Amino acid sequence: MYAAPVPQTPTGETPVIETRGLSKVFRRATAVDSADLTVRPGRIYGLLGPNGAGKSTTLKMLLGLLPPTKGDVRLFGQPWNRQALSRIGASINGPSFYGHLSARQNLAVHAHLLGLPATEADHVLEAVELTGTGRKKAKSFSTGMKGRLALAIAMLGNPDLLILDEPQNGLDPEGIAALRTMMRRFTETGRTIVLSSHLLGEVSSVADDIGLIAQGRLRYQGSLADLAPDGDLERAYFTLAGGAHESQAVTP
Template sequence: MGTHLLQTHRVSKRFKRQTVVDEVSLAVREGTVYGLLGPNGAGKTTLLKMIAGLLHPTGGKILYDGKPWNRKSLEQIGSLIEAPALYGNLTARENLKVHTMMLGLPEGRIEEVLETVDLAHTGKKRASQFSLGMKQRLGIAIALLKHPRLLILDEPTNGLDPIGIQDLRQLIRSFPAQGITVLLSSHALNEVEQIVDDIGIISGGKLRYQNRLDERVDLESLFIEVVRETSGEASAR
């Protein structure tokens, strides 16, 4: 642990005249859970989409495992960004079978990931009948199919009830022991504090803070201080 599986160097994304991500340099250590924190509209999802290959950076570069990111890197990157894309009329197994066929993976992998996310018992129940937490876990199962070394999760506990949050928290915390590094975004500070090893705080498109999580530091106070400094900068301009 300690080597960086993922790094971004001054990565930016502009849409016409608006800069959404502004020269962000992340450093995600292998074998950890990295929490990317920030208020809504801070640029978290846009940054994750660039790492997942869904958007092209306007500037900067992304390094995966010490080498420049390319499409082949995606073979080792799984992601669940925004709502999972599920076929509501299919069961969990059938949803996963569709993806194994598209990815050319063995069907035996289906049972493995269902066990991992605790959905092996769902039988013939259709995905449209799943709770929000079950849908999130099925989305994670799809992301796990190709044995990723890096798993990207965007606001994974958003909208879940307390039991769903606890289940997902335990699942995410188990991944580093399985050789999976996790990069997750969130604005739920209490949840993040119980899951992550390292944190980065993004506000106004810029990375304002990055460090290992220190148990002696109150995360909520740190977050508010960093974000308010950003608001103060914007007001002063």
């Protein structure tokens, strides 16, 4: 079994996320097994792994949506607490919105719930390129547009950390390119993104650091260059993640 190293954090720099021994067991099935994640500020951390590997379960534990069976989570240098969630924007398990409302109306509702001015909606609409949707109801959006709306909701309030679960799903090549640009602009201001995906090519094109999870275990953590010194990322990925018949971890 490959032991995932813990990336060295520069002196004086507090990791945005740290987990130690993070585990989740559903009845007798282990979904996440002793994961030690370290996410540094101002970077894009790509959480890679096959479908059902434990990625979404890990993100849900970070957000308090699932209680860990054991292990510790620290956010922004402090033990997990609900106050830290005000600094986090997230999109987990696909878009959640009011189908009978427009994109801006959806964002205005979420802004109100967060205690933000309705004008905040305009800023994020522009960032995800949905300003031209007008009064069109969200239920009639394409899959890609719904994904952009979910991203806009996550960006409300200018969070310090974005946690995105498969944000590329349903996006066309132009939308994926726009997403890459948005993520880079976000981290250029010192903020952080955790990006979960099973798409090796997409994560490798944008991530600064990689965590590779398979069968609930963190098989690798570090830079892309160290993951595949010979440049063959696909071979390195499948060597660590195993074949499809080996990656049947249980996740809800």
